[in-house]
Amino acid sequence: MNLEIKALIAQADRAIKEERFDDLMEFYTDDAVLIVKPGLEAKGKQAIKNAFIKIAEYFKNSVVPTQGNMVMIEAGDTVLVLSQTLLDAENKESSDYSMDRRATYVFRNINGKWLCAIDNSYGTSLLD
């Protein structure tokens, strides 16, 4: 387990909860990709920030993500994180999307700093 990455994910979750989306962008590479929902990608910090603003609106500004069980596979400057991601929101009962996910994140070490390059909270369920 890469504890630095684990701490970064916890900080990012807190930034999402508090809707500090400019701070949140500090966790991503410049060419990062976020899977907004199956079939929809946001590429680059500006698009990712806009997507998070829309996600917050969808969940009526009440999103609280937390990570459960986590496994990391570390290959030099590249780390694959598998993580049980729990999303809580006031209107979660009416969400079209699963609130209990098995996410896949790819982190890269760039100039000594770990950054998220791929943020796919849907994991392998994109194969459904």
Next chain:
Amino acid sequence: MNLEIKALIAQADRAIKEERFDDLMEFYTDDAVLIVKPGLEAKGKQAIKNAFIKIAEYFKNSVVPTQGNMVMIEAGDTVLVLSQTLLDAENKESSDYSMDRRATYVFRNINGKWLCAIDNSYGTSLLD
């Protein structure tokens, strides 16, 4: 879909089937990690090659991997591949491991060449 990576995975599957493990190592980065089975990693080409030799023995030299449905998420020089991986083997009925998997592979572009850095055929099932 990155067709170059799709072709590389097909070539690697053929090398596994034909037990050309030196050729197979050409697909990996120097510090690549293979998840041999849940809880067991092979790190680096020599360890990965040895693991493939043991896997071939376990399956009585009859392993045939093929990929089904595939999704790729591309962020610059880093690609996350989600793939339905089917393993066939003469003794598959007695295997302790699933023969129908949802794999997660991470490819990196290094000096213009796509190489596999993380080979995790177990996908998010490592969270079980």
